Amino acid sequence: MSLENLEINPLINQLESSLKQVILERNLVNPLMIGIRTGGVWIAEALHQRLNISEPLGLLDISFYRDDFSQMGMHPNVKPSQLPPHIEGCDLILVDDVFHTGRTIRAALNEIFDYGRPNQVVLAVLIERDGKQIPISPDCVGTKIKLNPNQRIKLTGPAPLTIQLIEADVVSSKS
Amino acid sequence: MSNLQLTAEGKLKHFLTIEGLSKNILTEILDTAESFVGNADQQIKKVPLLRGKTIVNLFFENSTRTRTTFELAAKRLSADVLSMSIATSSTSKGESLLDTIRNLEAMFVDMFVVRHAISGAAHFIAQQTAPHISVINAGDGQHAHPTQAMLDMFTIRQFKKDFSNLRVAIIGDILHSRVARSQIQALNTLGVAEVRVIAPKTLLPAHVETLGVSVSHNLTEGLQDIDVIIMLRLQRERMTSALLPSESEYFKCFGLTESKLKIAKPDAIVMHPGPINRGVEIDSKVADGAQSVILKQVSNGIAVRMAIMSMAMQPQGVY
Numbered sequence: 001m002s003l004e005n006l007e008i009n010p011l012i013n014q015l016e017s018s019l020k021q022v023i024l025e026r027n028l029v030n031p032l033m034i035g036i037r038t039g040g041v042w043i044a045e046a047l048h049q050r051l052n053i054s055e056p057l058g059l060l061d062i063s064f065y066r067d068d069f070s071q072m073g074m075h076p077n078v079k080p081s082q083l084p085p086h087i088e089g090c091d092l093i094l095v096d097d098v099f100h101t102g103r104t105i106r107a108a109l110n111e112i113f114d115y116g117r118p119n120q121v122v123l124a125v126l127i128e129r130d131g132k133q134i135p136i137s138p139d140c141v142g143t144k145i146k147l148n149p150n151q152r153i154k155l156t157g158p159a160p161l162t163i164q165l166i167e168a169d170v171v172s173s174k175s
Numbered sequence: 176m177s178n179l180q181l182t183a184e185g186k187l188k189h190f191l192t193i194e195g196l197s198k199n200i201l202t203e204i205l206d207t208a209e210s211f212v213g214n215a216d217q218q219i220k221k222v223p224l225l226r227g228k229t230i231v232n233l234f235f236e237n238s239t240r241t242r243t244t245f246e247l248a249a250k251r252l253s254a255d256v257l258s259m260s261i262a263t264s265s266t267s268k269g270e271s272l273l274d275t276i277r278n279l280e281a282m283f284v285d286m287f288v289v290r291h292a293i294s295g296a297a298h299f300i301a302q303q304t305a306p307h308i309s310v311i312n313a314g315d316g317q318h319a320h321p322t323q324a325m326l327d328m329f330t331i332r333q334f335k336k337d338f339s340n341l342r343v344a345i346i347g348d349i350l351h352s353r354v355a356r357s358q359i360q361a362l363n364t365l366g367v368a369e370v371r372v373i374a375p376k377t378l379l380p381a382h383v384e385t386l387g388v389s390v391s392h393n394l395t396e397g398l399q400d401i402d403v404i405i406m407l408r409l410q411r412e413r414m415t416s417a418l419l420p421s422e423s424e425y426f427k428c429f430g431l432t433e434s435k436l437k438i439a440k441p442d443a444i445v446m447h448p449g450p451i452n453r454g455v456e457i458d459s460k461v462a463d464g465a466q467s468v469i470l471k472q473v474s475n476g477i478a479v480r481m482a483i484m485s486m487a488m489q490p491q492g493v494y
Contacts, residue, residue, distance in 0.1 A: 071490060081213055111222075115216075
């Protein structure tokens with residue numbers, strides 16, 4: 001895929017069909033969908049509608065669970081997480097926009113498990129880029145790409161939802 | 176002096192007084208606290224932000240609510256917390272405040288939460304302590320009680336959304352109240368329409384108007400158009416001279432009863448920092464009534480103190 005022409009809709013289509021297959025394979029029952037703020041929530045909103053999930057979408061802000069507080073401090077725009085009260089024993093679909101180092105997902109899982117013990121968690125991400133640092137991988141992806149260290153993907157939204165490739169001198173390892 | 180509270184980048188380092196802090200910083204504290212409120216819904220009521228940090232509560236003065244909520248806030252941030260009550264410490268054996276601090280520093284602590292009967296005690300510790308340590312003022316003499324003021328601001332915002340049109344009455348023993356001083360500064364910084372203090376002359380500091388308040392000596396007149404009522408405890412233990420004829424006389428003139436409450440706006444909320452003297456400054460029916468948010472203040476105290484502690488413990492550039 002050409003990096004300059006990242007079209008979002010084909011990626012969401014691909015993610016949707018991959019997710020449908022995983023829902024069947026892993027036998028998810030009335031799954032709850034949770035989006036990670038901010039980009040993950042936008043992708044989750046699209047998927048939530050397409051998959052006709054009846055339970056309301058959960059929103060997760062992982063600021064308090066990040067592993068870089070002692071280097072970076074608090075995220076300035078932290079928002080409350082809104083998770084359904086009955087995580088215990090449920091099947092969850094966790095959604096994020098970009099999978100990079102895996103640290104965001106580590107933080108998200110830690111936060112979710114503080115609310116209760118889910119039955120299973122499926123991870124769906126729009127784009128998986130290279131640069132994984134811990135042994136966590138997505139179950140469903142819209143696409144996989146390889147980027148230079150100074151490149152990162154920026155999602156803008158919620159409407160219209162677009163993706164851009166950004167080149168910078170200093171790149172944070174956020175995702 | 177107040178710059179002591181901020182890093183060179185303008186971030187919170189110590190939290191000693193509301194004075195000198197901008198509207199932006201106060202709003203950031205309230206916004207951050209908003210996200211900690213949901214912590215109480217978690218099965219595991221903890222976030223890992225301050226894991227591995229050690230916080231010492233140094234209480235040189237009695238406290239139940241403040242000490243407990245500071246301790247819970249620290250624990251819910253996953254810090255290790257140690258509460259020292261000074262009656263059982265070396266201070267009673269003659270050790271100076273500075274020696275106590277130096278000894279605790281030698282045990283590699285990261286934060287002091289200080290309550291002291293002398294105004295300026297927390298400032299003194301912040302000036303003297305090692306550069307990586309943060310100091311939070313949990314009440315110093317008659318000077319300031321900034322975390323109480325912030326939890327009150329949080330509660331007001333929860334019920335009234337916006338500060339700009341609010342008229343807030345602070346009623347009672349303003350003279351001895353560090354809470355009132357911090358509240359007045361916070362309300363004015365956040366830009367309320369009016370802060371009105373209502374008290375007998377003997378319980379108001381001289382030149383109280385210079386704090387940016389209007390003054391009334393009559394509860395019935397003073398309560399008109401009020402959106403938020405903050406009652407203060409009559410601090411008999413700090414009264415060294417005969418400032419009042421009697422408690423029952425005080426209740427008759429300045430006690431908040433159901434009929435007096437009706438003078439304020441119908442949706443006015445009633446607050447009290449506690450502990451309450453029922454039948455002295457407030458009638459039980461009002462304290463336990465539908466307009467009372469007193470217990471909400473207590474719950475909010477945990478989230479607000481979590482926000483302040485975690486903001487002060489952000490990297491300070493000394494590592």
